[in-house]
Structures are given as structure tokens and as C-alpha cells.
Amino acid sequence: MKNTRRNFLKKISVAGILTPLITEKALAYPVITERKLRVALCGLGSYATNQLAPGIEKSKNCELVGIVTGTPEKAAKWKEKYKLQDKNIYNYENFDQIATNPDIDVVYIVLPNSMHADFVIRTAKAGKHVITEKPMSISVKEAKEMIEFCQKAGVKLGVGYRLHYEPFTQEIMRLVKDKDFGKVKFVETKFAWRNRNPNAWRMQNKYSGGGALMDVGIYCINASRYATGEEPISVTAQAVKTEPEMYRDIEETILWQLKFPSGAVASGMSSYATNAQKLSIHYENGGLDLAPAYDYGPLKGSTNKGPLEMPVVHHQAYQMDGFADAILNNKPILTPGEEGLKDMIIIEAIKKAAKTGKEVKINIL
């Protein structure tokens, strides 16, 4: 049954083009680890509760063994639900004691953006591997410090770019390499959701480091890089506020245009004032649309030759198995801190371009 589906998918992936594009990797993450990766989640909000914890449960090679929370009621609930040992339950104050805990391999930071750097550095100091959610930080400076600290501490630093581990995104990455449709000429992408809670940390610059650009625009930036296979060299941008009284402290809507060395251009939009989610890639000889492009799935794709059929997987489970593979088998992390830093460099350039109205050069090493 599995083989039949695999063979079928091999034949039709980009309809009409026969390429061996579905690998074992796409159907089940091919991780072989001697034991499970023992994960502690730090910050038990919506993403940790509804996506990451179930992802860890569904993964083949990870187990949730610990938590870090400021809320005792959550600690009790999670302890019961995931059968956690008391010694693996921390709060933000006693967190550093994790250094002497031999039963935790990696801490996954799922806190508001402005807290990522501090907790990544504390985790590295404790000698544990660390994964942080996107955006990895609220500035380029912080991102560089985080990378440096982890390098010095000899621990791995990963960023939760879950899409890199799922088949639709991997297919987009393959297409740019194998050029089934020729070179990429133009990318058009947007990600927006209507954020109406003025009290939420996402609406406060000191916690979020910005508005929709930091939160969801980052997906468009990251996609523009993997869809073209290039790093941008400059950007122009425009910031718009249709509801200044609602989005007082943060940017609401930003539009930007990234230029790449090949001449390709990626036009992006992120906003908290509307709902939108799409990635369109225009090649020399065809086009690909993904909509939704960035949600937890199922993602939905089409090309000018027909539907893009790819296996639908649990993003967080695949991502966790990817991290387990890298950490336990001592391989490079697919989405390391350096990947997060590149997006932070672009985010700062977009903000500067929107503020000055000038084209801003981008230098990604």
C-alpha cells in the first residue's frame, strides 16, 4: 500500500514531469537514532501546547521529558498529561539548574520573541542543545550573540523553521536546483492574519520586536530565499497603517521587494489587518502556486502543468525528528541559527527601507 502510493507520487509530483522526487524522507522521516531525543519545552503557550507537544508525541525519535513554565497550574497539568518527573519541571527562575540534569538533551524555547535570546543563551550556558522559535531574536545583534554563545558552549542551535522539514517546501527547494521549469524569475508572496488583541504580546514592540513582519512576514522572506535558492542583495519597502489606533506600537502592513543576484525579484507583503497566505513562484517556463503556503497543513499546491501532489505530514513531528537526527547523530542542523540570522538581516533591511524610502543594500555572508 505504502509502496503503491510512493510510486504513484513519484510519477505525478509535478504533473507531467517524471522525476524521482518523493523520497523515503517525504513519507517518513528517515531518522535512525540509538535512543530518543529528550526534549524540554520552555514556554507553554499556544504553539507549545497545540502543535509542538503533539508533534513530539507523533515523532519517532523524540520524547517530551521536561517543561519550563512560570505558571504552577500549567506545570501540574502537563506533569499529569505527559507523565513528567518533578525533577524535570522548571520555572523561569530556577531554570539554570537544568545544567546538572542529565536527563534533558535539548530545550525548545517557545516564548515571546524578545525572550528568545536570553533563554537560548541561558540554555547554552547550561550546556544543553537549544532550539528557538522564529523569529530567532528581535535584532541581528542578538542573533549573532546567540550563535556565538552556542558555538562557544559547544551546543547546537536550531530555529523552528518547520516548513524546511515538510515535502511541499522540499519540493520547491528541489525545483530551484533541478530547474524543471527553468530559472526563477519572480516570486510573489504574502502572509497576513487579522490580529485584533491589543493586549497580546505580539502587539507590544518590547515583546515582539515588531508587528506582522516579525511574526509572519518572516515566512515570506524565508520562502523567497528557498524559492530562488539565492540570498537577496537589496530591498525597497513601504509601510502602511490602515488602522493606526489599533496598531500603535508595531508595524501593521509592510510591502517589500527583494532583488537577487540573478536578477530575480521577490515581492512580499505581511499584515495584521487582513488575512492572506500565498506563495507564487514564476519560472522561465511555468509557475507554481502554494496556498495555503505556510500553515500547519495541509498545504495545497498547483503548477501550470497540474496539481502539486505531495504527502501531507505533521510538520512539527517531522521537524522534531530532523532535530533528533542532527543532535543525536551529530549532523548539521537543517535550520541552524545562521538560517535565522539571515532572515533577521533581511527584516532589519526591510524596516530600514520602509523608514527611509530608499533602496537598502543587503549583505548576507
Ligand code: NAD
Ligand atoms: P503564546 O502567547 O501562546 O505563548 C507564549 C508563552 O510565553 C505563554 O506560555 C506565556 O505564559 C509565556 N510567557 C512568559 N513570559 C511572558 C511574558 N512576559 N509575556 C507573555 N508571555 C510570556 O505565544 P505562541 O503563539 O505560543 O508563540 C510563542 C513563540 O512561538 C513565538 O516566538 C512565535 O513566533 C512562535 N510561533 C511559531 C509558530 C510556528 O509555526 N513555527 C507558530 C506559532 C508561534
